[in-house]
Amino acid sequence: MDAALLEQMLLGALLALSVYLPLRCGQLSLATPGFYAVGGYVAALLSTGVPAFAGTGATSPLPALLVEMALGGSLAGLIALAIGRPVLRLRGIYLAIAxxxxxxxxxxxxxxxxxxxxAMGIFGIPQPFAHPEGYVLFTLVLLAVACWLCQRLEVLRLGRAMLAIRDDELAAASVGIDTPRTKLIAFVASAVLAGVTGALAAHFLNAWNARVGSFDASITTLAFVVFGGSRFWLGPVLGGLALTALPELLRPVGDLRLILFGGVILLGPxxxxxxxxxxxxxxxxxxxLGRGRGRRKPLAP
Amino acid sequence: MIFGRLQRVGTGLLTLTLLLAGCGSDAGNQPIDLSGGVPVGAVLALTGNANVYGQDQKTGLELALKQRNGSGGINGRPLKLALEDSGSDEPGANAAFTLQINRGVLALVGPTLSQQAFSADPIAQRRGVPVVAPSNTATGIPEIGFFISRVSAQSSVIAPLAIDRALKLQPGLKRAAVFYAQDDAYSTAETTIFQKALKEKGLDPVTVQRTQLNDQDFQNQISAALREKPDLIVLSLQAVDGGNLIRQLRELGYKGLIVAGNGMNTPNIYPICQKYCDGLLIAQAYSPELDTPANGAFLKAFKATSGGATPPQLTAQAYTALQVIGEALERLDRRQPLSAATLTAARKELMAEILSGTYQTPLGEIRFTPTGEVIQSQFFVAQVRMDPGGRSGRFALLQ
Incomplete structure (x- = not known):
């Protein structure tokens, strides 16, 4: 498999996790591409406008990328924090529309x-890695950290509170869960993840413009989660990987590929x-897996 | 416990992807795969909102391929063209470029949109694969690097010609109104050039109206513009939104001259604005009425496959792009046989060869600057003349 495609898939998986986080406490937020765009713009502006970020060699310095990701994530998080309180008063489809x-x-x-x-956006964004393989390794680490954090949510008090809100917000509030705060944390975490992903994607795509954060992108990222499943982090990750890869893997079928892709999205749900x-x-x-291990155990001396 | 196990499943999956990632290889110093012909790739927007352009370009490439292989290919070996769809977005273009480069193509034609070029061309530049762009008109494309060139003259050269012509037709023009789609790269780039040209002629725009690429109803912007009583309207819009806007302009009573940019330079506008297209002024990089042997041959081939229609500019430019690559390959192969060269070296030599030649194309005689910008000897201004029924028409060349 080609490393560039793999990188696209990993970025898709990260965006899917960003949609998954608010859904984890029952909030249908389609804002992920907006924050993704913001993160990307931060990276694009810094690396094309500030000499220290662009570096002098063939590749731009890695610490600069980390700073961009931190700043992109923070800006996205701050925007989410500022608008989160009023917006999260809405529920269901009204929140989606907002x-x-x-x-x-x-x-x-x-x-x-x-x-x-x-509309032309920013182009000529410098590359922190000479080859797509570098991006893949870096993004894998990022995805692994994101997955691990999501896994931790399963046992943390915060994660349990989120699940309780998803199942019944009124009941959750009545047992003392601070529902507005929990929902806000999920929303901000989703924005930070999208912003960080955007900062990385801007470098990978060489150019960045407003089309990355469109309504179409909202629907695509939502499809990742619907396809993969929204109950456990592995679902969105699988959905993001699969639905990003599919149009490319279907290239051998020629003109039919987008029809087949549409068919898969339709048949999945x-x-x-x-x-x-x-x-x-x-x-x-x-x-x-347990049984497999159980069978193996007696064989050991 | 379950989740603990799943964590291991997840780690397993990640390791698997990591291993797959390690398998990516570069076809760097291999010989060229000449089985089945000399490999060249094309990446066009055959789906998505730019698909109309991609389809026109595909016709041009097919004609050029037929022409080349009908007259002996590359010194007896056929030219083999692999076409891939880029969709109309950047990730699609990047994926298609990477796929083609991994296949071992010697050169690439594409991508359709300038925005896609800013994203995908750096990949070709980094991997040393010649790109001849058939339709990127934004400023700064050949400057991406040595391996990037184009046969499509940039809008800053062509667009002002239509304004000059409008002033020649009606010297008393005073009040220009400008429309452009604010979310479209081509549109915003071209309108800057139009507005600059207008200012240089002392025609400061009385109003600048912004639309969106997917708008269909322009009544608000048109009413606001018509309140300023313009006598010249300048559009930088794509075929569909531009056609609709012209129709609504005329329906709302505008009678003056309309100048349109490159986006509407296609017969695809006829069914959209119909009889209202009549009189539209457009500066062109290609005119079907150009009387040269190269254009004659292209016209004949196009008419034979399309049932007598006249070719649009995008088709002629795509034809030209593949013609340029074909002729450069032929010269290179004669100088140093492709069968003996490595892929990396051949790609580099080919780029130098492309840039050094002069080509007799349907667009007229063209050459390249050392950066890869096209030098075209003539441009044209045409006025749309619709048939009485308003169903079809032609771009009549203004002498």
Whole structure:
């Protein structure tokens, strides 16, 4: 498999996790591409405008990338923090509409701000890695950390509180869970993850413009989670990897590839309404692995 | 416990992807794979919102391929063209470029949109693969690097010609109104050039109206513009939104001259604005009415496959791009046989060869600057003339 495609898939998986975080406490937020765009603009502006970030050699310095990711994530997080309180008073489809509006506002801002390069965007972004393999390794580490944090949520008080809100917000509030605060944390965490991913993606894509943060992108990232399953972090990761790879892997079928891709998106939720990864399938998989280990054990001397 | 195990499954998956990543290899110092012909790639927007352009370009490439292989290919060996769809976005273009380069193509034609070029061309530049862009008109494309060139003249050269012509037709023009799509790269780049040209002619725009690429109703912007009583309207829009806007402009009573940019330089506008297209002024990099042997041959081939229609500029430019690569390959192969060269060296030599030649193309005679910018000997201004029924028309060359 080609490393450049693998990198696209990993970025898809990170974005899927960003959509998954608010969904984990029952909040349908479509704002991920907006924050992704913001993170990318931070990286693009810094690395093309500040000599220290661009470096002098063939590749731009790695610490600069880390600073950009931190700044991109922070800016996205700050925006989420500022608008989170009022927006998260909304629920369900109303929250979704409000976040679509947010994506649209950010898009029009990015098109018209004097320093974001208009519709042409920013191009000639320097490369921190000479080969796509470098990006893949770096992104794998990032994804592993994100997955580990999501895994920790399963046992942490915060994660449990999120699950309680998803199941029944009223009940969760009545047992003393600070529901507005928990929802805000999930929303901000989602924005930070999207911002960090954007900062990395801007380098990888060489150029950055307002089209990365469009309504279409909102739907695509949501499809990752719907396809993969929203109950456990492995679902969105699988969904993001699979749905980013599929259009490319289907190239041999020629003109039919987008029709087939559409068919897969359609059939996925039809046959797996809860997504590919569900609690039952996880338990089944766990039991299978457990049995495998159980059988092996007696063989050991 | 379950989750602990799953954590291991997750780690396993990550290790697997890591291993797969390690398998990526570069076809650097291998010989060229000449089985089945001399490999050349094309990356066009055949799907997504730019698909109309990609389809026109595909026709041009097919004609050029037929022409080349009908007259002996590359010194007896056929030219083998692999076409990939880039969609209309940047990740799609990047993926298609990478795929083609990994396949071992000697040169690439594409991508369709300038935005895609800013994202995908650096990949070709880093890996040393010649790119001849058939339709990127934004400023700064050949400057991406040595391996990037284009046969499409940039809009800053072409666009002002239509303004000059409008002033020649109606010397008393005073009040220009400008429209452009604020979310489209081509549109925003070209409108800057139009506005600069207008200012140089003392025609400071009385109003600048912003639209969106996917808008269909322009009544607000048109009413606001018409309040300023313009006598010249300048559009930088794509075929679909531009066609709709012209239609609504005329329906709302505007009678003056309309100048449009490169995006509307296609017969695809006829069914959209129909009889209202009549009189539209467009500066072109290609005119079907150009009387040269190269254009004659291209016209004949196009008419034979399309049932007598006239070719759009995008088709002629795509044809030219592949013609340029074909002729450069032929010269290179004669100088140092491709069968003996390594892929990396041949790609580099080919780029130098492309830049050094002079080509008799449907666009007229063209050459390249050392950076890869096209030098084209003539440009044209055409006025749309619609048939009485308003179904079809032609771009009539203004002498």
């Amino acid at each position: 976040t679509i509006a947010l994506v649209e506002i950010l898009r029009v801002l990015n098109l018209n701000l004097p320093f974001t390069g208009g 039809l046959f797996f309404p809860q997504g590919l990864v569900t609690a039952e399938r996880l338990r089944w998989l766990g039991a299978l």
